[in-house]
Amino acid sequence: MSFGAFECEVLEAHNQYRARHGAPPLQLDENLCRVSTQWAQHLLNTNSFQHRQNNKYGENLYMASGGNLGGADAVKSWYDEIKDYNFNYPTFQSSTGHFTQVVWKSSKLLGVGIARRGNTVYIVCNYDPPGNFMNNFRENVLRGN
Numbered sequence: 001m002s003f004g005a006f007e008c009e010v011l012e013a014h015n016q017y018r019a020r021h022g023a024p025p026l027q028l029d030e031n032l033c034r035v036s037t038q039w040a041q042h043l044l045n046t047n048s049f050q051h052r053q054n055n056k057y058g059e060n061l062y063m064a065s066g067g068n069l070g071g072a073d074a075v076k077s078w079y080d081e082i083k084d085y086n087f088n089y090p091t092f093q094s095s096t097g098h099f100t101q102v103v104w105k106s107s108k109l110l111g112v113g114i115a116r117r118g119n120t121v122y123i124v125c126n127y128d129p130p131g132n133f134m135n136n137f138r139e140n141v142l143r144g145n
Contacts, residue, residue: 003028003033006071006112006114007028007033007071007112008028009070009071009072010071010072010074010075010110010112010123010125011026011027011028011110011112012072013071013072013075013076014026014075014102014110014125017075017079017102017103018102018103020103020144020145021103021105021141021142021143021144021145022105022142022145023103023104023105023107023140023142024105024108026107026108026109026110026127027108027109027110028109028110028111028112029109029110029111029128031111032057032109032110032111032126032127032128033111033112033113034111034113035057035111035113035126036111036112036113036124036125036126037113037114037115037124038113039052039059039113039124039126040113040114040115040122040123040124041113041115041122043061043063043115043122043124044115044116044117044120044122045115049061049063049122055126056128056130057111057126057127057128057130058101058104058107058126058127058128058129058130058131058132059101059124059125059126059127059130060074060078060098060101060102060124060125060127061122061123061124062074062077062078062122062123062124063120063121063122063123064120064121065119065120065121066119067119069121071112071114071123074123074125075102075125077098078098078099078101078102079098079099079102079103080099081095081096081097081098081099082096082099082144084096085099085100085141087141087143090137090138090141091134091137092132092134092137097132100131100132100137100140100141101127101130101131101132103141103142104127104130104131104132104140104141105139105140105141105142106129106131106136106140107127107128107129107130107131108128108129109127109128110125110126110127111124111125111126111127111128112124112125113125113126
């Protein structure tokens with residue numbers, strides 16, 4: 001499987017943000033991209049917006065309607081949750097879980113999926129190993145530089 005421009009754009013955006021936080025770059029993974037694409041297509045087909053049940057990977061979801069959306073836009077929206085993250089009290093919060101997964105230091109592989117109909121687009125990213133484990137935030141979500 002060769003990765004397209006969209007997947008590469010999403011990967012590059014992740015790795016730019018991760019570099020700010022001392023996290024090693026992610027690598028695209030064929031299987032994770034397949035899993036992500038299947039879920040994005042399911043969300044589009046069912047007109048729903050929910051995480052996959054019993055997912056063994058970390059997962060970020062994004063949905064937008066209208067406009068011309070690039071892969072970096074989804075990653076930026078997840079990363080922008082940094083404004084609500086308390087580095088002095090590193091723990092999971094639903095309002096910052098997308099950000100912490102993007103920069104989670106021990107995640108190594110990334111899957112990117114996209115599904116589109118008309119002006120509606122769903123983007124799903126899966127991460128392996130997953131992030132957002134309780135009691136592991138201090139060593140995995142480092143302050144930015």
